Each structure stands twice: as C-alpha cells, then as structure tokens.
Amino acid sequence: MPVRLPDADQDFIGPYNRLSASQVNTWKACPRLWYYEKVLRFVMPQIPILFVGRAVEEAICKTLKETPALIVGAAPADIYAETPLDANGRPDREYEQRWPAEQLLVLPESKWPMDIDSLQHWANQRVRSHLAVCLENMRIDWLKHDRKAGDWDKDVDVERCIKMALNGIKMHMSEVKACLGLVSDEELNSWRKGSREHWPAPDGRGYAMDGHPLAQTGSISLIEAWEIARPWFVDPDAKPFMMNAVHPEHWFQGEYDLVYRWGGQNKIVDIKASLGNSDRSGDYVQQMRMYAYLWWSTHDKQRIDALEIWYLAADAIKTIDVPSVQELETIGEELKALWSDLREETPSIERCPPEPAPMRSFGPGGVPSEETPNLTRCQRCDWSHVCPTGGFDKEHPDGGMYHLPGMV
Numbered sequence: 001m002p003v004r005l006p007d008a009d010q011d012f013i014g015p016y017n018r019l020s021a022s023q024v025n026t027w028k029a030c031p032r033l034w035y036y037e038k039v040l041r042f043v044m045p046q047i048p049i050l051f052v053g054r055a056v057e058e059a060i061c062k063t064l065k066e067t068p069a070l071i072v073g074a075a076p077a078d079i080y081a082e083t084p085l086d087a088n089g090r091p092d093r094e095y096e097q098r099w100p101a102e103q104l105l106v107l108p109e110s111k112w113p114m115d116i117d118s119l120q121h122w123a124n125q126r127v128r129s130h131l132a133v134c135l136e137n138m139r140i141d142w143l144k145h146d147r148k149a150g151d152w153d154k155d156v157d158v159e160r161c162i163k164m165a166l167n168g169i170k171m172h173m174s175e176v177k178a179c180l181g182l183v184s185d186e187e188l189n190s191w192r193k194g195s196r197e198h199w200p201a202p203d204g205r206g207y208a209m210d211g212h213p214l215a216q217t218g219s220i221s222l223i224e225a226w227e228i229a230r231p232w233f234v235d236p237d238a239k240p241f242m243m244n245a246v247h248p249e250h251w252f253q254g255e256y257d258l259v260y261r262w263g264g265q266n267k268i269v270d271i272k273a274s275l276g277n278s279d280r281s282g283d284y285v286q287q288m289r290m291y292a293y294l295w296w297s298t299h300d301k302q303r304i305d306a307l308e309i310w311y312l313a314a315d316a317i318k319t320i321d322v323p324s325v326q327e328l329e330t331i332g333e334e335l336k337a338l339w340s341d342l343r344e345e346t347p348s349i350e351r352c353p354p355e356p357a358p359m360r361s362f363g364p365g366g367v368p369s370e371e372t373p374n375l376t377r378c379q380r381c382d383w384s385h386v387c388p389t390g391g392f393d394k395e396h397p398d399g400g401m402y403h404l405p406g407m408v
C-alpha cells in the first residue's frame with residue numbers, strides 16, 4: 001500500500017520527529033546545513049522555480065485523475081467537484097453520496113478517444129488546462145510567502161513548464177500502452193467487477209464499487225487501459241502530508257509521487273521538474289533507495305519491483321536498481337541510527353560540524369559525469385554568510401539578528 005498511517009496507540013514519536021529522505025540527504029550534504037535548516041529552522045529563499053515544480057506535478061496528477069470517458073479535452077480545469085475529505089484531510093472512506101466522477105454523465109462512446117494518439121491528444125489538452133490554473137495558484141502562493149525571492153515573470157518560463165508537463169504525460173502514456181498489451185484477463189475481469197485497492201488511485205470515485213461503470217466486454221479497450229494503468233498518487237484535493245507511508249516503528253516517513261500497480265508489479269516513480277544535471281541528482285538516487293526500504297518495511301519485507309526518476313525537463317527516465325535484501329537491511333540500520341542521533345534528542349551545534357560533502361556532477365537525465373563542478377557546496381549554500389566555513393568570520397552579537405536572503 002502506498003499509504004501507511006501511524007498507529008495512534010504506538011506512535012510515541014509523532015510526525016515532527018520522524019526522519020525523512022530529505023533530512024537524511026541534507027545531513028549527508030553537510031551536518032551544519034542540517035542544523036541551520038532543521039533545528040534553527042532557517043527557510044531557504046522561496047524562488048519561483050520551487051513553486052513551478054509543484055505546479056507541473058499537480059497538473060500531471062489532476063490529468064491522471066480524469067478520464068476521457070467523462071470529460072472532453074476542452075472542458076474547464078475544475079470540471080470535477082472537490083474530493084470529499086474526512087476530518088484528517090484524506091478522501092473520506094465513509095462518504096456515501098455521489099463522488100465527483102459519479103456526478104458527471106458518461107460521454108457517448110463516439111466522443112471517446114479511439115486510438116493512442118487521440119488519447120494522448122486529450123491528455124495533452126487536459127494537462128495544459130490544469131497547468132495554467134496550477135501555475136496561477138502557485139504564483140499567488142509565492143506572492144504571499146514571507147520568504148519569497150526572485151521575480152516570477154522573469155524566472156518562470158511558461159513554455160518550459162508546458163514542455164515538462166507534456167513530457168510527464170508522455171511517460172505515463174508508455175504505461176497505458178504497455179497495459180493495453182500486457183494486462184492479464186484476471187486483472188481486467190477483476191477491475192471490471194469493481195475491485196479496488198485499499199488506497200485506490202485517485203479517479204474521482206469512492207473506495208468501493210459494485211462493478212466498474214466504465215467496464216466493457218471482450219478484450220481490453222483503450223479507456224480501460226487508461227483506467228487500469230492509473231498510478232496511485234496523493235489526491236490533489238487532500239490535505240498536505242496526510243497520505244504518507246509511515247515506518248511501523250514510526251521513526252521514518254515518506255510520501256511517494258506515483259506508485260504504479262498494474263500487472264502485479266509495484267513501481268515507485270519520483271517526478272522531478274528539472275534537467276537532472278545538478279548535485280541533487282545524487283540525493284535523488286539515495287531518496288529512491290530509502291523509499292525502497294520504506295516500501296519493504298511496510299510490506300512484510302516484500303521488495304518494490306522497480307524505481308524510476310522522471311526528469312521532465314530532460315525528457316528522460318532514470319531507472320534505479322532496487323536494493324538487495326542485504327542492502328535494505330543496511331539502509332534500515334543506518335537510518336535508525338541516524339534518527340536516534342538527530343531526532344531522538346536534538347543535537348547541539350557542536351555535534352553538527354560544518355563539513356560539506358564534495359559536490360557531484362551529473363549530466364541531463366541524472367547521468368553521472370566526470371566534469372568538475374563549477375561551485376563548491378559552500379559557494380552555493382544559502383547560509384554561507386552565517387557559517388564559519390562559508391566565510392562568516394564575525395562573532396554573533398548578543399541579541400543580534402541574521403538577515404537571511406529573500407524579501408523578508
């Protein structure tokens with residue numbers, strides 16, 4: 001299951017003291033950097049590019065949630081009503097009225113895409129429509145942020161955003177095509193009867209159904225492949241951070257972007273709205289290995305089948321080797337030890353030395369490169385002006401304040 005909720009009776013750690021992949025990667029990049037961001041809570045300057053990535057991912061997820069059996073390509077972006085949520089902000093398991101998809105009439109079959117190209121055309125229309133709205137919403141969020149930096153109009157390249165969103169749709173269409181050719185009769189029949197996962201892929205429908213309303217007869221249709229291939233992702237209407245996978249001992253958590261489950265195979269995909277040619281591509285590999293551990297530890301020691309990073313700006317998919325059982329055990333031991341060091345009790349600044357790891361080089365698509373990085377980690381660090389190793393050589397005056405970068 002892509003979501004694993006904490007056990008309220010056993011969770012003595014709580015959501016704010018769990019370790020996450022981003023914390024681990026920050027610590028490994030530089031312990032002092034971790035201290036600044038996770039203990040002193042310095043917030044990095046909120047540049048538009050951070051918001052753009054969220055907009056592109058959200059536009060893709062909103063498109064995947066829809067179906068061309070209900071929605072024409074030119075329909076408004078808000079055609080689906082909001083998903084009903086429970087008190088915790090998750091899609092409501094007890095909701096008994098009509099879900100958003102059930103409030104729309106099924107289109108005549110003559111309006112459905114009849115081949116892969118027309119399905120892709122429909123999806124492209126939908127993602128463009130959603131992206132325009134998501135970008136505008138993010139621009140408003142950015143404007144309101146008290147740590148905003150940069151210039152939205154100059155820094156956001158809308159055409160580049162559209163290209164990334166279309167690339168994401170293209171990557172998903174490969175799954176649809178594969179599903180069309182490979183899905184088993186057993187899986188197809190089970191879907192037609194209305195079988196749902198405990199955490200279904202968000203499709204505007206509820207948790208249970210008696211026969212799928214879009215089921216057809218005979219061999220699998222294009223619409224059925226679109227429905228069956230749909231991955232799990234966080235419903236864009238859900239409250240943030242409510243759909244995490246939490247380790248059974250509660251000390252680690254993560255939130256997957258996409259989890260494909262058709263064909264009896266589980267694949268975790270992380271979406272990156274970037275080229276993948278920076279030091280961070282090294283972090284992403286480690287993030288996926290930690291996700292593989294999280295999956296294993298929340299699925300009775302069953303390994304995930306595949307791990308992928310989608311670099312949307314490079315139009316490239318990077319496949320990450322799934323760690324062996326021995327590697328997973330080692331990852332778990334290291335993570336637990338790190339949680340104990342960092343989160344069980346907050347370490348002092350002395351225990352978080354300014355020791356930056358060397359920068360790594362990657363080409364587009366996260367391909368490792370031999371090139372020497374242009375900048376050192378300290379040269380590109382947001383906190384170099386308050387860090388001794390970054391060049392800050394003054395004593396902080398009692399009662400003084402740091403002025404952090406960004407329009408505060």
Ligand code: SF4
Pocket residue numbers: 030031032033036354355356377378379381382383384387388389390
């Ligand atoms: S300036 Fe260098 S040493 Fe200091 S926090 Fe940043 S990366 Fe670490």
